[in-house]
Amino acid sequence: MGIITSFLVGLIFGLGLLISGMVFPEKVLGFLDIKGQWDPSLALVMLGAVLVGFISFKYTRQRVKSFLGFDMKIPTTNLINARLILGSLIFGIGWGIAGLCPGPALVNLGFGEMKAIAFVIAMVVGMGIFEFKLKT
Numbered sequence: 106m107g108i109i110t111s112f113l114v115g116l117i118f119g120l121g122l123l124i125s126g127m128v129f130p131e132k133v134l135g136f137l138d139i140k141g142q143w144d145p146s147l148a149l150v151m152l153g154a155v156l157v158g159f160i161s162f163k164y165t166r167q168r169v170k171s172f173l174g175f176d177m178k179i180p181t182t183n184l185i186n187a188r189l190i191l192g193s194l195i196f197g198i199g200w201g202i203a204g205l206c207p208g209p210a211l212v213n214l215g216f217g218e219m220k221a222i223a224f225v226i227a228m229v230v231g232m233g234i235f236e237f238k239l240k241t
Contacts, residue, residue, distance in 0.1 A: 130204025
């Protein structure tokens, strides 16, 4: 049941990215280009995502198990430190350069986009470095 549900949630997420245009780097870069040909349409997508996330986290904080019976793994800290800020900056710079973030990159990977392949390889290497540093 968990695999089917995960597949359906991923499918809905991917379709949402496609419909909103977030899988198209030029659309994302148009949104980030506030001094040029700014495209504000993704602001509504982000607002919708923040609203859904806010309601979901508010509700799930009261639960210890998910609807499918899995343990809830919600962050318990509100600590903002240099590591979090640096990671956010690197994420934002990468998003601005590539016009992709992990979700849209995985959708584009399914289409065989070369830019997405390079992005995902770099993302996996970065995650590997993080895990290696964490263990040492």
